[in-house]
Amino acid sequence: MSELATNAIRHGVPPGRGFLLRLRYDGHGVRVEVHDSGDGVPRIAGEADEGGRGLLLVAALADKWGVGERAPGKVVWAEFAK
Numbered sequence: 001m002s003e004l005a006t007n008a009i010r011h012g013v014p015p016g017r018g019f020l021l022r023l024r025y026d027g028h029g030v031r032v033e034v035h036d037s038g039d040g041v042p043r044i045a046g047e048a049d050e051g052g053r054g055l056l057l058v059a060a061l062a063d064k065w066g067v068g069e070r071a072p073g074k075v076v077w078a079e080f081a082k
Contacts, residue, residue, distance in 0.1 A: 001061070003054035004034040004076050012038035012073065029063070029081040037073035 008019040013036050020035040044059055045052030058065050062078035069075075 001032055001058060001078060003058050004032060004078065007042060007054050007076070008034045008036040011040070011042070012036035014038055029079055031077060031079045033075050033077045035070060035073065035075045039073075041067055041074065042076055
């Protein structure tokens with residue numbers, strides 16, 4: 001989903017660094033992974049927040065999603081069942 005890639009670019013990629021977008025279909029569904037080298041853990045926006053609705057959309061549309069560790073940075077993933 002573009003929300004995961006946009007979040008990585010805006011919040012998770014230090015200047016001069018890149019990110020990796022990986023899509024995988026396993027016959028049962030699609031897994032989207034965005035790997036970045038930034039610090040911090042993404043969070044779903046609260047009602048009072050002006051922005052940050054991207055993960056709210058991901059949580060609503062995906063069957064599962066989460067954040068994993070990598071060195072350096074993190075991987076944010078979402079799974080969509082067939």
